[in-house]
Amino acid sequence: MSINQNIIEKIVKIFLWIFTIITIFILFYIVGFILKNGIGGLSKEFFMEFPKSMGREGGIFPIIIGTILLTLAAVFIAGPLGIGTAVYLTEYTRENRITQMIRFGADCLAGIPSIVFGLFGFVLFVIKLKMGWSIISGGLTLSIMILPTIIRTSEEAIKAVPKPLREVSYSLGGTKWQTIVFIVIPQALPGILTGIILSIGRCVGETAAVIFTAGSSLRLPNSLFDSVRTMSVHFYILSREGISLKNAYATASVLIISIGMINFLSYWIMHRFIRRIEGK
Amino acid sequence: MNREKLIEKTFFLIACSALFLLALITVFIFKEGIGIFLKIGFAKFIFSPDWAPSQKQFGLFSMIMGSVWITIGALIIGVPLSLSVSIFLAEFCPKKIARILKPAIELLAGIPSVVYGFIGVVILAPLIREYLGGPGLSVLAGSMVLAIMILPTVISISLDALHAVPKSYLEGSLALGATRWQSVYMVIIPAARSGIIASVILGMGRAVGETMAVIMVSGNAVRIPHSILEPVRTLTSNIALELGYATGMHREALFGTGMVLFVIIMILNTAAYVFTKRKVRK
Amino acid sequence: MKKIFLLICIIFILSCNSNSRKKTLVIAGSTSVQPFVEGLEEMYIRKNKTAEINIQGGGSSAGIQSAISGTANIGMSSRHLSLDEEKQLKIIPIAYDAVVVILNPRNKIDNISLEDIRKIFSRKILNWKELGGEDKEINAITREDGSGTRGAFQELVMKETPISNACMVQDSNGSVREIVKADPWSIAYISLGLVDKDVKAVKIDGILPDRAAVKEKKYNFMRPFLFVHTGELGKDAKDFVDFVLSNEGQNFLEKEGLIKVGTTP
Numbered sequence: 001m002s003i004n005q006n007i008i009e010k011i012v013k014i015f016l017w018i019f020t021i022i023t024i025f026i027l028f029y030i031v032g033f034i035l036k037n038g039i040g041g042l043s044k045e046f047f048m049e050f051p052k053s054m055g056r057e058g059g060i061f062p063i064i065i066g067t068i069l070l071t072l073a074a075v076f077i078a079g080p081l082g083i084g085t086a087v088y089l090t091e092y093t094r095e096n097r098i099t100q101m102i103r104f105g106a107d108c109l110a111g112i113p114s115i116v117f118g119l120f121g122f123v124l125f126v127i128k129l130k131m132g133w134s135i136i137s138g139g140l141t142l143s144i145m146i147l148p149t150i151i152r153t154s155e156e157a158i159k160a161v162p163k164p165l166r167e168v169s170y171s172l173g174g175t176k177w178q179t180i181v182f183i184v185i186p187q188a189l190p191g192i193l194t195g196i197i198l199s200i201g202r203c204v205g206e207t208a209a210v211i212f213t214a215g216s217s218l219r220l221p222n223s224l225f226d227s228v229r230t231m232s233v234h235f236y237i238l239s240r241e242g243i244s245l246k247n248a249y250a251t252a253s254v255l256i257i258s259i260g261m262i263n264f265l266s267y268w269i270m271h272r273f274i275r276r277i278e279g280k
Numbered sequence: 281m282n283r284e285k286l287i288e289k290t291f292f293l294i295a296c297s298a299l300f301l302l303a304l305i306t307v308f309i310f311k312e313g314i315g316i317f318l319k320i321g322f323a324k325f326i327f328s329p330d331w332a333p334s335q336k337q338f339g340l341f342s343m344i345m346g347s348v349w350i351t352i353g354a355l356i357i358g359v360p361l362s363l364s365v366s367i368f369l370a371e372f373c374p375k376k377i378a379r380i381l382k383p384a385i386e387l388l389a390g391i392p393s394v395v396y397g398f399i400g401v402v403i404l405a406p407l408i409r410e411y412l413g414g415p416g417l418s419v420l421a422g423s424m425v426l427a428i429m430i431l432p433t434v435i436s437i438s439l440d441a442l443h444a445v446p447k448s449y450l451e452g453s454l455a456l457g458a459t460r461w462q463s464v465y466m467v468i469i470p471a472a473r474s475g476i477i478a479s480v481i482l483g484m485g486r487a488v489g490e491t492m493a494v495i496m497v498s499g500n501a502v503r504i505p506h507s508i509l510e511p512v513r514t515l516t517s518n519i520a521l522e523l524g525y526a527t528g529m530h531r532e533a534l535f536g537t538g539m540v541l542f543v544i545i546m547i548l549n550t551a552a553y554v555f556t557k558r559k560v561r562k
Numbered sequence: 563m564k565k566i567f568l569l570i571c572i573i574f575i576l577s578c579n580s581n582s583r584k585k586t587l588v589i590a591g592s593t594s595v596q597p598f599v600e601g602l603e604e605m606y607i608r609k610n611k612t613a614e615i616n617i618q619g620g621g622s623s624a625g626i627q628s629a630i631s632g633t634a635n636i637g638m639s640s641r642h643l644s645l646d647e648e649k650q651l652k653i654i655p656i657a658y659d660a661v662v663v664i665l666n667p668r669n670k671i672d673n674i675s676l677e678d679i680r681k682i683f684s685r686k687i688l689n690w691k692e693l694g695g696e697d698k699e700i701n702a703i704t705r706e707d708g709s710g711t712r713g714a715f716q717e718l719v720m721k722e723t724p725i726s727n728a729c730m731v732q733d734s735n736g737s738v739r740e741i742v743k744a745d746p747w748s749i750a751y752i753s754l755g756l757v758d759k760d761v762k763a764v765k766i767d768g769i770l771p772d773r774a775a776v777k778e779k780k781y782n783f784m785r786p787f788l789f790v791h792t793g794e795l796g797k798d799a800k801d802f803v804d805f806v807l808s809n810e811g812q813n814f815l816e817k818e819g820l821i822k823v824g825t826t827p
Contacts (some may be wrong), residue, residue, distance in 0.1 A: 084291055109301065201390050
């Protein structure tokens with residue numbers, strides 16, 4: 001009996017090891033495959049030059065700028081909304097039906113497929129409101145997509161701020177508003193930042209919603225009403241249309257490296273945040 | 281005092297933005313899409329397999345079945361893999377290794393879906409075509425790519441569920457003489473069950489909703505597949521493929537597709553929500 | 563932190579305001595026409611350094627729609643307009659394009675009869691062996707419903723025979739070509755201008771669709787590439803259209819594999 005159990009234990013362990021190794025292998029294979037084929041194409045010129053003949057040659061300078069502007073637009077719209085929501089949920093109310101509804105709403109929003117956002121943004125912003133394919137259309141669409149992430153992480157971060165800090169503020173005669181602005185938000189800032197950084201990652205990686213709302217122009221935008229092409233969209237078009245595999249791999253490498261950096265940054269900030277909160 | 285009240289009101293309004301946006305999207309999609317249901321008839325729109333917009337034929341059944349096939353395939357491949365990983369990370373793995381593996385798996389979630397699709401096209405599809413037959417771009421290729429894409433979601437949520445089981449459960453079971461695997465299998469997994477189910481449901485939602493990778497690897501033929509080597513089109517690909525071209529009734533039909541997708545996702549989300557709530561109550 | 567925030571704000575506001583008075587010319591529509599117009603634009607920009615042109619894909623119908631709604635100054639279409647659309651828009655043909663059937667170079671077959679092509683795309687013929695090739699299933703690829711190229715292929719080649727829903731669907735000429743490049747047993751149709759060395763155009767009823775055949779009107783599966791607009795073009799738009807129709811622009815299009823306007827129908 002017990003010998004039997006020992007054997008089962010061993011077999012199970014081996015299987016779990018194998019499955020985990022497969023998973024990790026897939027991860028490294030994908031990242032490795034892209035980097036192996038793309039890292040050679042990275043150069044100063046690739047980052048600083050304009051694309052020539054639809055991306056067949058040249059660099060991705062306007063695409064990097066486009067990605068940054070679009071992401072900034074999304075974060076600027078969703079950031080205040082998300083943080084405000086989190087403040088309301090944690091500082092102004094107890095658990096009740098309304099907060100539950102708000103949380104459920106945010107969860108639902110998080111589950112909506114990106115193509116539905118694309119469909120919505122394309123017909124509402126681009127066509128009906130005549131914003132055209134533009135940073136503003138894309139930014140609005142993306143901001144709805146990332147709102148739930150920002151709400152969630154900010155809420156967690158604000159909740160983690162120790163109670164006594166607030167009480168000190170009140171006892172010194174601070175109003176609720178002052179307490180929030182000068183005590184709670186600064187204390188929760190690293191956690192909030194983590195959420196924003198994660199949303200930036202989401203914006204950078206998104207394709208379906210972006211291609212229909214921000215368009216795919218290769219030029220540098222002059223205003224918020226100009227179209228831009230993000231790196232994901234550029235990679236999609238280059239690889240799918242067979243325009244230039246070399247530049248496609250290089251673009252994908254830039255994408256993966258920046259996503260990696262974004263993840264690392266958010267981890268690092270989160271770690272410091274947790275240590276600080278727990279240290280107090 | 282008055283000022284404080286004003287601030288509170290403002291925050292309340294901001295907090296309602298998420299609900300407002302959800303309502304806006306829902307109403308907009310339904311308003312634009314309901315026409316097709318009225319014109320074609322609910323049953324015909326959902327259950328007719330004929331989709332030929334230029335001939336005014338709008339039936340979603342092939343796409344619904346396409347989504348079902350690909351999602352089931354993704355779950356069959358992805359769920360055992362991801363549950364093994366999360367059980368391994370939670371219960372069997374040295375802490376140090378877990379600390380490296382977890383962020384690595386989260387990185388997998390950050391990789392853009394177009395990159396997965398691309399890998400599917402250049403690596404998976406040719407292998408399937410060479411060794412198994414068919415055009416390569418198929419249900420199987422789609423399922424495999426999606427299986428990889430849902431790994432991070434399922435792993436991280438089920439891992440949280442496993443971690444939430446009190447340590448005393450495991451210790452109690454071990455003290456009674458059970459082996460580690462017996463304890464995990466008989467005590468921890470049942471205790472974390474609702475969280476694990478929620479993770480699978482959310483993974484399913486991710487698989488149903490994925491677009492770009494699926495367009496790239498699944499071939500997009502409008503037909504109910506007879507084998508896993510045939511090409512299929514999913515609901516999401518249907519929208520993305522034809523959105524640029526659609527006008528009038530065709531666009532309504534795409535919004536109708538969006539409605540169906542929306543309802544499926546809402547059902548899945550609500551189910552996951554119910555399961556996570558149950559876990560909390562325990 | 564606040565300073566960074568402020569700085570970003572300022573950059574943002576500046577980027578909104580600077581130059582926003584100067585209108586960018588937006589051209590949107592058919593993905594078949596897009597690459598050629600992008601080529602023209604590059605030439606045009608070299609001559610007119612100050613011109614701002616923004617070229618979008620989206621598809622013929624999207625192009626026509628955005629021209630009507632004003633989202634784009636000029637729409638690109640690779641199909642004829644419907645009567646309703648025609649009422650609202652002015653049409654400028656910029657070139658003609660041949661639709662050709664392509665195969666992977668590994669496929670030995672190089673001539674297919676028109677009748678057989680119809681059978682392939684309606685899935686009456688399923689195996690290359692029926693056409694004297696190897697015993698392999700035919701992987702037929704078509705374009706999405708609503709595509710200008712598909713419309714032209716249906717109208718010119720398939721005529722009354724419907725394209726089967728069992729064909730794979732891709733949403734651009736480029737992605738169709740990429741799949742034919744990779745899959746030795748596939749067949750598809752694209753613009754003559756986009757055929758490259760990795761795919762081969764197949765003879766239809768013995769006629770190889772090359773530029774010579776098209777010029778001599780031996781190969782007849784031609785469709786127009788159109789610019790559409792609501793009537794009044796601004797100066798920037800007019801200058802660009804004039805450039806496209808000039809000898810320089812037309813010669814470029816011919817070099818890229820299209821047929822000049824005025825030479826064919």
